[in-house]
Amino acid sequence: MWQGLLRHYRSYLPLTDDTPLITLLEGNTPLIYAERLSDMLEAEVYFKFEGLNPTGSFKDRGMVMAVAKAMEEGSRTIMCASTGNTSASAAAYAARAGLRCIVLIPNKKIAVGKLAQAVIYGAEVIAIDGNFDQALKFVREITSSYPITLVNSVNPYRIEGQKTAAFEVCDALGEAPDILAIPVGNAGNIAAYWKGFKEYRERGKTDTLPKMWGFEAEGAAAITKGQVIEHPETVATAIRIGNPASWEKAAAAATESAGFIGMVSDEDILEAYRFMAAEEGVFAEPASAASVAGVLKQHREGKLQPGDRVVCVITGNGLKDPDTAIDAVSVTPKVVSGNLSEVLQAIGVERGDVDA
Amino acid sequence: MWQGLLRHYRSYLPLTDDTPLITLLEGNTPLIYAERLSDMLEAEVYFKFEGLNPTGSFKDRGMVMAVAKAMEEGSRTIMCASTGNTSASAAAYAARAGLRCIVLIPNKKIAVGKLAQAVIYGAEVIAIDGNFDQALKFVREITSSYPITLVNSVNPYRIEGQKTAAFEVCDALGEAPDILAIPVGNAGNIAAYWKGFKEYRERGKTDTLPKMWGFEAEGAAAITKGQVIEHPETVATAIRIGNPASWEKAAAAATESAGFIGMVSDEDILEAYRFMAAEEGVFAEPASAASVAGVLKQHREGKLQPGDRVVCVITGNGLKDPDTAIDAVSVTPKVVSGNLSEVLQAIGVERGDVDA
Numbered sequence: 001m002w003q004g005l006l007r008h009y010r011s012y013l014p015l016t017d018d019t020p021l022i023t024l025l026e027g028n029t030p031l032i033y034a035e036r037l038s039d040m041l042e043a044e045v046y047f048k049f050e051g052l053n054p055t056g057s058f059k060d061r062g063m064v065m066a067v068a069k070a071m072e073e074g075s076r077t078i079m080c081a082s083t084g085n086t087s088a089s090a091a092a093y094a095a096r097a098g099l100r101c102i103v104l105i106p107n108k109k110i111a112v113g114k115l116a117q118a119v120i121y122g123a124e125v126i127a128i129d130g131n132f133d134q135a136l137k138f139v140r141e142i143t144s145s146y147p148i149t150l151v152n153s154v155n156p157y158r159i160e161g162q163k164t165a166a167f168e169v170c171d172a173l174g175e176a177p178d179i180l181a182i183p184v185g186n187a188g189n190i191a192a193y194w195k196g197f198k199e200y201r202e203r204g205k206t207d208t209l210p211k212m213w214g215f216e217a218e219g220a221a222a223i224t225k226g227q228v229i230e231h232p233e234t235v236a237t238a239i240r241i242g243n244p245a246s247w248e249k250a251a252a253a254a255t256e257s258a259g260f261i262g263m264v265s266d267e268d269i270l271e272a273y274r275f276m277a278a279e280e281g282v283f284a285e286p287a288s289a290a291s292v293a294g295v296l297k298q299h300r301e302g303k304l305q306p307g308d309r310v311v312c313v314i315t316g317n318g319l320k321d322p323d324t325a326i327d328a329v330s331v332t333p334k335v336v337s338g339n340l341s342e343v344l345q346a347i348g349v350e351r352g353d354v355d356a
Numbered sequence: 357m358w359q360g361l362l363r364h365y366r367s368y369l370p371l372t373d374d375t376p377l378i379t380l381l382e383g384n385t386p387l388i389y390a391e392r393l394s395d396m397l398e399a400e401v402y403f404k405f406e407g408l409n410p411t412g413s414f415k416d417r418g419m420v421m422a423v424a425k426a427m428e429e430g431s432r433t434i435m436c437a438s439t440g441n442t443s444a445s446a447a448a449y450a451a452r453a454g455l456r457c458i459v460l461i462p463n464k465k466i467a468v469g470k471l472a473q474a475v476i477y478g479a480e481v482i483a484i485d486g487n488f489d490q491a492l493k494f495v496r497e498i499t500s501s502y503p504i505t506l507v508n509s510v511n512p513y514r515i516e517g518q519k520t521a522a523f524e525v526c527d528a529l530g531e532a533p534d535i536l537a538i539p540v541g542n543a544g545n546i547a548a549y550w551k552g553f554k555e556y557r558e559r560g561k562t563d564t565l566p567k568m569w570g571f572e573a574e575g576a577a578a579i580t581k582g583q584v585i586e587h588p589e590t591v592a593t594a595i596r597i598g599n600p601a602s603w604e605k606a607a608a609a610a611t612e613s614a615g616f617i618g619m620v621s622d623e624d625i626l627e628a629y630r631f632m633a634a635e636e637g638v639f640a641e642p643a644s645a646a647s648v649a650g651v652l653k654q655h656r657e658g659k660l661q662p663g664d665r666v667v668c669v670i671t672g673n674g675l676k677d678p679d680t681a682i683d684a685v686s687v688t689p690k691v692v693s694g695n696l697s698e699v700l701q702a703i704g705v706e707r708g709d710v711d712a
Contacts, residue, residue, distance in 0.1 A: 001528045024637050025388050036495065052408045056675055096637035102703055107691050116681040122634035125689035126702050138699050143521030145542045146705055278478035281380050281452035319412055319675035326474040333481035335463050343494050346482050347458055349502055
């Protein structure tokens with residue numbers, strides 16, 4: 001049975017005999033065949049549904065590794081700047097490991113719902129008068145002066161854990177896909193997958209490497225546009241980042257793999273988001289839909305080959321962001337008075353809409 | 357690799373050559389060792405975390421089976437009365453299968469957030485002037501007169517799919533646990549687990565059977581109290597049911613297994629809910645915490661034996677109900693002005709709280 005990432009991919013990870021093999025049984029996420037999308041694109045398309053990790057996002061892969069190493073190094077406290085998936089994951093693994101978790105956030109536009117997950121896992125949240133960069137700066141200063149471990153993406157173990165998703169894709173398919181499509185925000189995940197694909201090939205587990213297709217949101221497309229975006233804006237909040245921490249590594253992954261990093265509009269993202277749920281039965285975070293939106297765009301531009309085997313990384317669970325779901329569809333139900341004939345009419349039975 | 361419930365447990369399910377093996381790769385959920393709880397109780401406690409099913413609850417197990425049989429029988433539309441996990445699951449599998457999904461709900465106290473999931477998966481929601489029982493009555497009438505398949509829990513295939521969770525528990529442990537602790541609302545799930553454990557033993561996969569411990573919420577404890585509750589009330593909305601559909605089967609499971617069905621207070625449920633997140637790193641729906649609250653109560657009353665191997669069923673994902681999380685903990689962050697020394701003070705570094 002599945003015993004978590006650290007045990008399962010032990011020989012591929014920087015573990016020592018002293019690394020505690022903590023786990024919430026992260027990883028082992030489904031690779032779901034996307035039937036309608038495959039038909040539409042005349043390709044073989046899969047969703048790597050990372051939203052089914054323990055805290056609902058791919059961050060758990062890197063966090064279990066970062067927290068295990070923090071414990072090995074004797075740290076009793078971890079710290080990050082984040083209002084989203086990173087803080088939730090950090091808080092959960094800190095709870096698991098018996099560590100203290102401190103989360104620094106900017107004291108403006110705080111969505112209470114986004115914080116709830118970290119707080120219920122027991123994190124201490126401190127809001128500062130400043131923006132995200134300021135919060136991260138404090139975290140870096142504090143963690144460099146005190147025995148507190150920084151678990152933001154600059155923690156090198158994060159990418160080590162995250163690369164295991166590439167292993168799982170190869171294990172499921174028996175080889176690497178032709179194309180790996182992935183949302184790009186802070187750009188660490190595309191770098192992690194690329195590292196994973198390369199390592200699996202080096203170890204002889206696969207023969208080929210995929211083309212890496214990264215997709216930024218248009219309003220936060222720093223890499224695509226080649227410039228820092230001062231005020232990034234997109235509905236895909238998990239990739240609303242104007243100056244990606246792993247910019248160089250991401251660009252290298254695209255170039256080395258003969259892939260690219262491009263961008264998709266919020267409109268395309270929301271269309272893909274609705275399509276995935278209503279046509280494939282997969283409810284993802286808006287940011288996750290960037291990968292599918294990107295593949296659809298490539299298809300429109302004639303850049304997808306018939307038969308291509310494409311894996312779209314679905315980074316987070318749609319349940320993380322119910323507000324976007326409510327905005328994206330008309331949730332208000334049709335109301336009918338309480339008699340059967342009106343219900344039948346509303347259903348359309350009388351019009352024969354149900355083969356009646 | 358995991359290919360979903362219908363393929364994996366094919367020989368245990370009522371499938372024919374004509375049953376389409378649809379899947380969202382449901383099942384195969386983690387059995388997480390609960391370290392702190394095990395230490396506290398001097399027992400071996402696991403969480404079967406069903407919140408990591410595709411739509412975030414155990415309902416997906418039964419729904420994949422019900423929808424596959426609906427397709428086999430030529431149905432093009434499924435229908436249910438539900439405002440919660442059932443409608444979300446029905447909508448997702450209908451999307452997957454290309455079927456129409458109609459959800460009937462009572463037109464009062466509609467929490468838009470609860471509906472959002474079903475709607476994003478493409479369900480048509482109709483609100484009637486009446487209560488839940490009235491909605492279910494309409495669903496039964498309509499589905500008995502028109503070629504529309506009812507997928508509420510009276511659909512017999514639901515329990516067939518749900519019993520697979522018992523198989524997975526046995527597969528993970530190598531045998532049945534001593535005790536299976538489970539929340540009881542409509543009471544179908546305890547009946548399904550019991551059926552699963554018995555079938556696995558009949559097939560020679562296991563030698564023993566667990567005691568079934570079912571836990572109702574005190575304000576909806578029909579079985580425990582031996583009477584229908586007209587107006588059930590509990591924070592654990594997923595088990596807020598005053599007249600369980602599978603009452604007899606649940607009572608039989610408790611009796612046959614030398615277990616019981618008891619109740620836990622909302623206070624106990626919320627305490628277990630917070631404990632699970634903050635101490636074990638598992639964020640569950642409030643209803644799910646009834647199993648853990650029940651085990652804690654049994655321990656307090658001296659009814660747990662040292663070394664008992666206990667599996668607590670965690671039926672749904674905490675992300676389904678962010679409002680309860682926000683109410684259960686103080687989400688408002690500590691605010692400090694933007695200078696480093698104040699942040700350090702807030703963290704307690706100056707008091708040596710971080711071994712500094």
